[in-house]
Amino acid sequence: MPSRRSHPYGRSAxxxxxxxxxxxxxxxxxxxxxxxxxxxxxxLIGIGAxxxxxxxxxxxxxxxxxxxxxxxxAPEVTCPEPGAVPAAPEDVTVTVLNGTGTSGLAGRTTExxxxxxxxxxxxxxxxxxxGAAVIVHGPEGYLAAQSVLAQVGEGQxxxxxxxxxxxxxxxxxxxxxxxxxxxxxETLATExxxxxxx
Numbered sequence: 001m002p003s004r005r006s007h008p009y010g011r012s013a014x015x016x017x018x019x020x021x022x023x024x025x026x027x028x029x030x031x032x033x034x035x036x037x038x039x040x041x042x043x044l045i046g047i048g049a050x051x052x053x054x055x056x057x058x059x060x061x062x063x064x065x066x067x068x069x070x071x072x073x074a075p076e077v078t079c080p081e082p083g084a085v086p087a088a089p090e091d092v093t094v095t096v097l098n099g100t101g102t103s104g105l106a107g108r109t110t111e112x113x114x115x116x117x118x119x120x121x122x123x124x125x126x127x128x129x130x131g132a133a134v135i136v137h138g139p140e141g142y143l144a145a146q147s148v149l150a151q152v153g154e155g156q157x158x159x160x161x162x163x164x165x166x167x168x169x170x171x172x173x174x175x176x177x178x179x180x181x182x183x184x185x186e187t188l189a190t191e192x193x194x195x196x197x198x
Contacts, residue, residue, distance in 0.1 A: 075161040078139050079198035086147035086188050088117075093166045094148050095121030099129025100173050109171065112178055113151065121166070131156060132174035138162035142195055150187035153179040 094113055098106035106123035114120050128134070133155030137145035144165040145157050152169070178184070 075139050075159055076197060077142050077159055077195045079195065080143055080192060083191055084143060085191055086150050087143040087165070088188070089113075089147060090117050090119075091165070092144040092147045093119035093121060094144075094169050095124070095166070096169045096171065097124050097126035097129070099126045099170050100175065105171055105175075109169070109178070113148075113169075116151065116178075116181065116184070118148075118151075126170050129170040129172035131172050132176070133172060134158050134170040136160055136162075136168040136170065138164060138166075141165040141167050143192065146192045147188060150184045151178050153183070 096106040096110045096113070098104075106125070110120045110123045131154075133152045134157075135145045135148050135152075135155055136158045138160060141162070141164065142157075145167050148167055148169055149155055149157065152175070154174070179187075
């Protein structure tokens with residue numbers, strides 16, 4: 001039986017060779033990992049530097065800060081013509097939503113608005129009402145919203161991104177009915193306030 005060559009410290013030459021090979025593979029693996037992680041770090045640093053540079057880039061016109069938009073762009077109201085008055089009732093469609101504990105309030109208000117010439121949607125309920133009334137309109141519905149506001153007398157306008165001129169009337173706990181027809185008619189003939197941003 002052939003004898004195995006012995007290492008001075010009790011291990012064979014084969015054991016020593018295998019041990020050296022394992023150490024070599026481990027060293028190469030660590031070097032590869034180091035190179036990969038270093039490359040990723042350089043890429044991330046580059047991306048971060050580019051992003052910071054973009055945010056700090058000067059505006060086209062000196063002295064102005066360039067606007068940076070993050071996420072969805074907020075809708076902007078379509079500005080009315082100078083001297084514009086609220087839309088005529090026959091040109092407005094309104095959906096009344098009840099945000100109070102008074103049963104049937106949206107239905108009764110819908111009927112009253114229909115009697116005054118408004119187109120109406122199906123009455124319903126809402127949890128988004130506040131104050132006396134909230135009138136929700138899209139960018140093109142500012143004059144329609146002013147028309148409905150003339151009927152309720154008190155309320156706030158809320159802009160969303162709906163298309164067209166239809167509006168929602170959200171009745172809150174402070175709502176106590178439509179104003180008198182004569183008062184509403186006078187308001188409908190009065191020039192509207194210019195919305196913010198116009």
